[in-house]
Amino acid sequence: MSEPERLRTAAMDTALRPVIPNAVLGMLFFLGAEVMFFAGLISAFLVLRASVETWPPVDQPRLPVVAAAVNTFVLLLSAETMRRARAAIGRGRPDGLRRWLAVTTVLAVTFLVVQGMQWIRLLRDGLGATSGAYGATFYTLTGAHALHVLAGVGVLSAVLWQALRGRCSGEHHAAVEACGLYWFFVAGIWPLLYGLVYLS
Amino acid sequence: MSATGKGEASSVREHAAPEGFWRGCVFSVDHKTIGKQYLSLSLFMMVVGGLTAYLIRWQLAWPETAVPGMRWVPEPTMFEGVVPPEFYNALVTMHGTIMLFFVAMPFLLGAFGNFLIPLMVGAADMAFPRVNRLSFWTLFTASSLLLASFFVPGGAPAAGWTGYAPLSADAQYSGVDWGMNLWLLALALEFASFVMGGVNILTTAINMRAPGMTFFRLPLLVWMHLTAAVLFLLSVGPLVAGAVMLLLDRTIGTGFFVPARGGDPLLWQHLFWFFGHPEVYVILLPGFGIILEILPVFARKPIFGYRAIVYSTIAAGALSFIVWAHHMFVSGIDARLAMPFSVTTILISVPFVIMILAMIATLRGGAASYPTPMLFAVGALATFILGGVTGIFLGSAAVDIFLHDTYFVVAHFHYTLFPSVFLGGLAGLYYWFPKMFGRMMNETLGKIHFWITIVAFNCVFLPLFAAGMRGHMRRIYDPYQYEFLKPLQPIHAFATVAAIVLFLGQVPLIANFFWSLFAGRRAGENPWRANTLEWATSSPPPHGNFVEAPVVHRDPYEYSVPGAVEDWLPQHVPAGGTQETRRE
Numbered sequence: 001m002s003e004p005e006r007l008r009t010a011a012m013d014t015a016l017r018p019v020i021p022n023a024v025l026g027m028l029f030f031l032g033a034e035v036m037f038f039a040g041l042i043s044a045f046l047v048l049r050a051s052v053e054t055w056p057p058v059d060q061p062r063l064p065v066v067a068a069a070v071n072t073f074v075l076l077l078s079a080e081t082m083r084r085a086r087a088a089i090g091r092g093r094p095d096g097l098r099r100w101l102a103v104t105t106v107l108a109v110t111f112l113v114v115q116g117m118q119w120i121r122l123l124r125d126g127l128g129a130t131s132g133a134y135g136a137t138f139y140t141l142t143g144a145h146a147l148h149v150l151a152g153v154g155v156l157s158a159v160l161w162q163a164l165r166g167r168c169s170g171e172h173h174a175a176v177e178a179c180g181l182y183w184f185f186v187a188g189i190w191p192l193l194y195g196l197v198y199l200s
Numbered sequence: 201m202s203a204t205g206k207g208e209a210s211s212v213r214e215h216a217a218p219e220g221f222w223r224g225c226v227f228s229v230d231h232k233t234i235g236k237q238y239l240s241l242s243l244f245m246m247v248v249g250g251l252t253a254y255l256i257r258w259q260l261a262w263p264e265t266a267v268p269g270m271r272w273v274p275e276p277t278m279f280e281g282v283v284p285p286e287f288y289n290a291l292v293t294m295h296g297t298i299m300l301f302f303v304a305m306p307f308l309l310g311a312f313g314n315f316l317i318p319l320m321v322g323a324a325d326m327a328f329p330r331v332n333r334l335s336f337w338t339l340f341t342a343s344s345l346l347l348a349s350f351f352v353p354g355g356a357p358a359a360g361w362t363g364y365a366p367l368s369a370d371a372q373y374s375g376v377d378w379g380m381n382l383w384l385l386a387l388a389l390e391f392a393s394f395v396m397g398g399v400n401i402l403t404t405a406i407n408m409r410a411p412g413m414t415f416f417r418l419p420l421l422v423w424m425h426l427t428a429a430v431l432f433l434l435s436v437g438p439l440v441a442g443a444v445m446l447l448l449d450r451t452i453g454t455g456f457f458v459p460a461r462g463g464d465p466l467l468w469q470h471l472f473w474f475f476g477h478p479e480v481y482v483i484l485l486p487g488f489g490i491i492l493e494i495l496p497v498f499a500r501k502p503i504f505g506y507r508a509i510v511y512s513t514i515a516a517g518a519l520s521f522i523v524w525a526h527h528m529f530v531s532g533i534d535a536r537l538a539m540p541f542s543v544t545t546i547l548i549s550v551p552f553v554i555m556i557l558a559m560i561a562t563l564r565g566g567a568a569s570y571p572t573p574m575l576f577a578v579g580a581l582a583t584f585i586l587g588g589v590t591g592i593f594l595g596s597a598a599v600d601i602f603l604h605d606t607y608f609v610v611a612h613f614h615y616t617l618f619p620s621v622f623l624g625g626l627a628g629l630y631y632w633f634p635k636m637f638g639r640m641m642n643e644t645l646g647k648i649h650f651w652i653t654i655v656a657f658n659c660v661f662l663p664l665f666a667a668g669m670r671g672h673m674r675r676i677y678d679p680y681q682y683e684f685l686k687p688l689q690p691i692h693a694f695a696t697v698a699a700i701v702l703f704l705g706q707v708p709l710i711a712n713f714f715w716s717l718f719a720g721r722r723a724g725e726n727p728w729r730a731n732t733l734e735w736a737t738s739s740p741p742p743h744g745n746f747v748e749a750p751v752v753h754r755d756p757y758e759y760s761v762p763g764a765v766e767d768w769l770p771q772h773v774p775a776g777g778t779q780e781t782r783r784e
Contacts, residue, residue, distance in 0.1 A: 018407040022327045026403040033395050033433040040438030040471055044445060044456065047467050129454050133462050136454035140445060 021174035027181045034148075038189055041141055045196060048133040055200075060134050061125040063198050064118050071114045072194050075149075078107035079187035086180045092170030094163060101160045101176075104183065108153045115146050141197050148186045155179050218743075229329035230743060231314050234336050236636060238310030239629075241336075242303050245343060249298040250703055252291045257660075259283045261689070261696035263678040277355060285677045286375055289358035292675060294346075296361025297383065300483065301390050302343050304621040308486040309394065310339065312628050313401050313425050315636060319734035319741060320419045322410025322750040322772075327403035328396075335396035342389035349382040357383035360675065362476070365457030365468040369449045384447045391436050391443075398429035410733070412752030416510070417771065419732045419756045420503065423510050424489030427517045428482045435478035435521070442471035469531055473524035480616070481520045485513060487620025488555060490628035491577045495559055497631075497730045498574035499566030500767050502757040505558040512551035512558075519548040529597045530604045538597035545595035552588055556581070567760070567767075572646030573728075576627030579654045580619040587615030590665065605675070608668025611661045618657055626653075626709070633713075634727050638739045639720030645712040652705030659698030663691045729768045732756050736772045 018025070049055050056062065081104045088096025119139070129139045159179045162168060168176055218224050225233065258267045266281030277287055314332065318325055326332045349356045357379045359368035371377040405422050418426075445456040446468065455461025457468045496503045503509070525533055525541040559581055568574070590612040594600050603609060633641050664672075667688050672679065679685040679692070726735040737746050750772040758769040 020407070022403050022407050025407055026328060026331075026399045029399045029402050029429075029433055030395065032430075033398075033437050036434050036437030037441050038437070040441030040474075043438070044441065044467055044471065047464055047470075048456065048462075051464060052462070129448070129452055130461075133455065136448070136456060140448065140454070140456075144441075144444065 021177065023174040023178040024181065027178040031181060031185050034185060035189075038144070038193075041144055042193075042196060045137045045141060048137055049200075052133055055134070057132060057134050060131065061122060061127045063122070063138065065198050067114065067118060068194060068198050071111055071118075072191055074107055074114070075111050075187045075190050078104045078111070079184055081107060082180050082183045082187075086173075086176055089163075089168055089170065089173040089176050094166065094168055097168060097173075097176065098160065098163045101156060101163060105153060105156045105160060108149055108156060108183075112146060112149055112153070115142065115149075138197055141193055145186070145190060145193055152183055152186050155182060227333060229325070229333050231318050231326045231329070231332060232636070232741065232745075234332050235311050235313075235315030237336055238306045238314055238339075239636075241340060241343060242307035242311060245298050245302040245306070248347065249295055249303055250706075252295040252298065253699065254703060255283055256288070256291050256295060257692075257696040257699045259288055259677070260679065261692040263680060277350070286355065286358060288677045289360075289374065289675075290350075290356035290376070290379070293357045293360050293383075294350075297346065297357070297387075299617070299621075300361065300479070301387065302339075302346065304483045304617065305390075305394060306339060307625045308483060308490075308621060308628075309397060309401075309425070309428065310336070312421075312486060312490065312625070312632070313397065316632065316734060317401055317404055317422055317425060318408065319635075319737070319745055320422050320732055321405055321408055321413055322733045322746065322752065323404060323408035324744045324746070326400050327408055328400050331396050332400055335393045335400070338389050338393035338396070342386045342393060345382050345389065346386035349379040349386075352378040352382065355379050362472055363446065363468070364472075365446065365449070365463070365465045366459065368468075369446060369457045369463075369465075371450070381447065381450060384443050384450070388440060388443050388447075391440055394432060395436060398433045401425050401429045402433075410750045410752055413733075413771075414752075416507065417752055417755055420492040420506065420509060421486070421489030423513060424485040424492070427513045428485045431478040431485075431517050431520060432482045435475045435482075438471045439475035442468055466528070466531060466533065469528050470524070473527045474521075476527065477524040478517075478520045481516060483617065484620045485517075487580070487624030490624045490631070491559065491580055493732070494573050494577040494627055494631050495562045495581075496757040496759055497728050498571065498577075499563050499568045500759045501562055501566040502755070502759055503558065504561035504564075505554070506755070506757070509555050509558050512554040516548055516551040516555075519544060519551070523548055526595055526597075526600065529600045542595055542597045546592060549588065549592055549595070556585060556588070571630075572641065572643060572650060573627050573631035575647065575650045576623050576630060579650065580623035580627060583619040583623060583654070583657070584616060587612060587617075587619065590615060603668060605673055606668035607664040607672045607674055610674050611664035611668060614661045614664075618661075622657075623654070631728070632734070633716065634723030635734055635739050635741070637717055637720075638723055639716050639718075640723050640727060641716040641720060642712050645708045645715075649705060649708040649712065652708070653702060656698050656702035656705055660695045660702060663695055667691050726770075729766075731758055731768055731770045733771055736770055 020028075081100045085097050085100035085104060088094075088100060119142075122138075127135045127138070129135050156179060159168075159175055162175060218228065228234065255267055255270065258265075264282055267278075267283065268281075270278060271281040273281070276284070278284065283291065314326070354371070354375065354377045356376070357363075357368075358374045358376045359380060363380075363383070367373045368380060371380070374380065405418070405426050409418070445454070448454040449456050449458055449461075449463070453461075455463040457463045457465050459465060492503060492509065523541060523545045525537055526545045529538055529541075563578070570578070590608070594603055594609065594612060630641055630646055633639075668674075670688065672685055672688055680689060723739045725738055727739075728735070733750055733752070734741075736750055751774075752771045753774055754769060754771055756771055758764075758771075760767045761769055
């Protein structure tokens with residue numbers, strides 16, 4: 001056992017038995033900060049959009065509404081597979097956990113690839129980040145979200161690695177729970193961003 | 201994360217701390233070591249911040265004369281010891297940035313939060329020791345980036361600590377290019393560090409409490425940190441979003457905040473102050489926490505109105521999210537917005553008045569003794585009252601339009617931050633130094649330090665209220681280019697001399713700190729005869745904090761309980777037990 005784990009175990013020994021595991025509680029607080037981060041971005045988007053008379057501006061390329069809708073579906077699907085991964089380990093089924101985590105990771109990567117392809121096409125069509133609030137907010141909002149998905153792929157891979165090494169069981173899966181919460185947040189905030197950025 | 205038997209876990213308590221420079225220091229995950237590292241970093245940054253204050257004050261009193269002892273600074277930063285206008289802007293910016301983000305937060309949250317919270321709740325360490333380690337090195341990197349900005353071409357950031365756009369958004373306005381980018385990166389890393397810290401503090405204080413440590417038995421310092429951490433986590437997001445947009449404006453040329461590119465400069469101010477005002481309480485509340493810990497110990501009385509203080513803290517925290525626009529009364533916000541923000545701002549003084557009155561009531565009728573920590577605590581309380589009262593003037597939009605951007609505001613926020621960060625923090629340092637390092641600090645030097653500090657501070661900033669009321673604008677390089685400010689030169693000269701006395705007055709502290717570190721009287725477990733759990737273990741506490749897991753039996757401030765043998769009843773002593781039955 002490594003030193004931090006040793007300390008943590010010793011600490012847990014003194015503590016009251018917590019209602020929510022540390023990893024999950026910590027993730028909840030972190031997600032509170034994340035919600036406010038996106039709230040800041042969204043409020044900036046709304047303020048800047050209100051200051052422009054026609055939105056989207058007439059001389060700018062249109063956003064790929066349908067492709068992004070399909071991508072939204074992919075991300076929501078990944079939230080469902082994540083739910084199944086959590087449910088599997090909750091029932092003490094590490095094999096189910098591994099399978100559904102892998103599917104979730106693949107779906108997350110798919111989402112990122114499609115997003116990247118859309119960005120490249122829009123840049124080629126002339127929607128620059130510097131050509132006004134429309135482009136700037138689009139790239140900033142979707143970019144910030146894409147970075148969160150990318151971080152999510154990292155977290156999912158790390159948890160999958162732990163699961164493959166047999167480190168998750170029905171009793172010890174706080175990391176899966178925390179990872180799941182993060183993923184629900186990343187997937188859950190996307191439809192909101194999609195509605196604001198693509199549809200409004 | 202394998203399952204661990206209970207036997208193995210308890211044997212860990214006697215496990216020796218990892219030793220050596222790398223494992224015992226650089227990568228140590230012990231919250232006490234990390235807390236001391238935060239302390240060192242914040243004290244170092246305090247020296248840098250103090251140096252900027254010295255240069256600013258000299259320039260204000262005797263503009264464009266050589267600052268004594270500063271001839272070594274090369275051109276074009278300074279010329280033969282003279283501060284040029286561009287550097288003055290950088291100094292004001294760096295002073296604010298350093299003192300708030302790199303002194304106040306690491307000192308109060310980083311050092312005291314880290315060192316005290318696990319001890320006070322009876323835990324062996326923080327909930328996430330490795331995240332704790334990472335948060336320190338992230339802050340260290342942020343500090344290095346910020347200090348590096350002094351040395352890049354164009355010099356240090358010069359758009360004010362609030363980084364108002366468009367001044368901050370394009371190099372052509374402030375003349376600073378990379379300094380500003382470094383400022384934004386340093387801030388982003390600093391916030392990342394304290395997000396980790398906040399999550400850690402919250403999880404530790406909620407999940408790691410010892411058996412019997414109910415929420416209403418938590419020492420008030422822990423409550424203050426809990427509230428501060430929630431405020432920080434819920435307010436920092438919009439500013440990080442703003443910082444990202446500002447960095448994009450500066451680097452790839454987007455136009456979020458630049459009117460010429462279709463942006464909105466007021467948007468930055470809203471994002472900044474939505475964070476900036478809760479941030480004031482993120483700093484203030486832990487400072488209050490220190491005062492609240494010290495007062496009952498030296499008054500030998502329970503704290504007056506424990507629950508009233510807790511509820512007031514939560515109320516102030518909630519209100520702090522709807523007062524931010526009072527920083528923008530003169531920025532051109534809608535007049536219809538000014539009224540509600542005036543009301544909420546004046547309303548927020550109510551919970552603070554409750555807290556202050558509770559502190560004063562704690563002192564009343566107590567058997568108060570005044571060693572150095574108590575002097576600093578009471579000094580902080582008295583000084584803060586002046587800062588709080590002047591805040592009510594500024595909260596009223598009508599009055600603020602006259603006073604904003606004058607030295608009245610400068611004096612006001614120094615009267616709130618100096619007591620909470622500096623006086624409160626030093627009260628904490630004198631009080632917990634024995635716990636941190638196992639030795640007592642020298643009382644005589646401490647008292648000399650206190651009296652010089654408190655008198656000199658008031659001499660610096662009390663006159664500035666008067667200067668502000670006479671219309672003296674802040675953030676100007678040479679006040680005497682204006683005819684009507686020329687008669688105010690003696691005020692500035694007086695304040696500058698007092699500031700120099702204030703700096704020199706810290707020499708006894710430095711001497712005391714290092715002398716006591718090696719030659720101070722041995723402290724023993726509980727030199728102040730205090731009740732909270734950090735005093736229930738050796739000084740300094742061992743790796744893992746408590747040899748035996750503490751169990752909590754009562755409230756934290758049971759002093760002078762009628763019928764008790766002694767005038768203090770520690771939280772971990774069982775009912776009916778006396779001091780002699782303590783584990784020793």
